[in-house]
Amino acid sequence: MSFDVSVAPIYLLCRNAAYVETIVGQLSMYGLRATAFARAAALLAAIHGEAPLVVLVDEAACDDMALPQLLPMIARLHEGPLVYLSLPMAAQEQIELARAGVTDFLPKPFDGHRLIDQIDRMLEARSPQPARVLIVDDSETLAHWASNVLTMAGMRVRSVKNPLKVPQLIALEKPELILLDMYMPECTGDELARVLRQNPAFDGIPIVFLSSETQRGRQLTARRMGGDDFLVKNNDPDELIDIVAMMVDRYRRLRELMSRDSLTRLLNHTHLIERLLQEVARAHETIHPLSFAMIDIDHFKSVNDRYGHAVGDRVIKSLARQLRQAFPGADLVGRYGGEEFSIIFPNTSLLRAAQQVDELRLGFGEFRHLCSNGEPLALSFSAGVAQLGNGMQAEQLIETADAALYQAKAAGRNQVGLAR
Known part of the structure; x- marks a missing residue:
């Protein structure tokens, strides 16, 4: 995930000049703009003037303010990560620092790669890609309702009436969740789910049944055929949004674990x-x-x-x-x-x-x-x-x-x- 480093500086509070030089030098190699402060008052004033991407606080901190007083002030002014640089410490001390506002810990000696990884993950979380949803329903009215609800929530939605076209559409559209009607002329939803689950490329995609079926036994049978959840049509729109968002998020996290190289976070x-x-x-x-x-x-x-x-x-x-x-x-x-x-x-x-x-x-x-x-x-x-x-x-x-x-x-x- 790229970002405009000219708009997002990194602030560092540290009174050790040699350590400051090391950190600023490493970050500059990544094209990151880092500014160091030896006094808490100067850091707080800078945060007021220009919001940073990250604030780094060295365990030695500064002379003009104690950490228990300073950290909550930084946390109130700064919405992003507050990273504490230190040697290994006891769990109780970490808990107390977290209560004071610290969001992340980086061990010494400073490793720019670890900070960069944290920044990348933070920015990805700030600007997530829209969820991709495929709706399979022969009813244009109900498909239109679900599509509008999810589109208004910022998701990318594709609808199809004929369930027999779904395998081809999955290969082209790569949906992250399938919203599937139970009863359609060509086949039932659980029959389609069973077929999809036989294909390793489609096996992990969440399938949520959206149907007028209210019989609990029939719902459970459909889930046993390959569905992950079951929603009754014309239910609360907020519930539909929440369930789809949660399941897509879980799918993305599991897929990343399975598909990404652990060192680079690129495709394996x-x-x-x-x-x-x-x-x-x-x-x-x-x-x-x-x-x-x-x-x-x-x-x-x-x-x-x-x-x-x-x-x-x-x-x-x-x-x-x-x-x-x-x-x-x-x-x-x-x-x-x-x-x-x-x-x-x-x-x-x-x-x-x-x-x-x-x-x-x-x-x-x-x-x-x-x-x-x-x-x-x-x-x-x-x-x-x-x-x-x-x-x-x-x-x-x-x-x-x-x-x-x-x-x-x-x-x-x-x-x-x-x-x-």
Whole structure:
């Protein structure tokens, strides 16, 4: 999730000048604007003048105000995260600090990556993507009512009357919840739910039955067939909104655990390939261009050998964060394996995709990674880009992009190769 750092400074309260220099230096490498204060009065005045994204408070704090008095004041003025930097402490002390207004704790020595991850998650929570809901109901009146209720709540809704079209629509629309009528001419809702649950790609999508059926036994039977909940039609609109929102949120959290790489929070290999298969099928059906890029960090093994795997992990996370900023939501970007990443470019020509990858390459090359000894480290990546051809399948597209990547490496690295 990207953000405008010029509008959102980070404030740091710390009287240790050397520690301040370390923190401000690390944050500046991410393009974050950090301002340090040695006195509480100056920090409070700054918060009054310009709202920060995050406030960092070092355990040594300052000379002009005690922490028990200061922290509640910061919490009242600042709605965002209040992060406490400290050495390990007892649970009781953490609880007392949380009561005073601290929202997050970061251990010393300061690790900019951990703070960046917290900031990214916070911004994603502030600006969530609209829930995608598919309504399946042969009654236009009831489908229109449910669609209006959910659309007014900020959700993205698609309606379909014929349940037999649902599998195809799921593949195209990727709904995060299906609102399903029980009784339709073509089939019953529980029959459709049973079919959907047989497909591993659809198995985890929440299904909520929306029906006039009031018999409890029939409702339970429908849920046993694959439904997650049962709502009676023309019920309270607020209840419909709340249930859909809660179930979509749970689905997203579970899907992220299953589909994301734990280090980078990008798609893992399995789900990257799954997403590419979907996009290849869509591109062939719609006759729209589709491009695919393979990225590999140059000389990465030497980074691990010389600086250690902890530094290597930070390098990988830095590139992953750059990719997340360039592609909000990161549903088209994945960690292919090790130091290799992949990007899916729907509706994008080979040259346009290559231009975007080259912009990423330039930005990554300008970034300076901090080693454990404080030494800045500049790195580069090579990439290969290919475009889907007539009759080409996902495996062939990957192989073609991979060949272009090796072409870039053979030509001297730190460049983007185009598939011939």
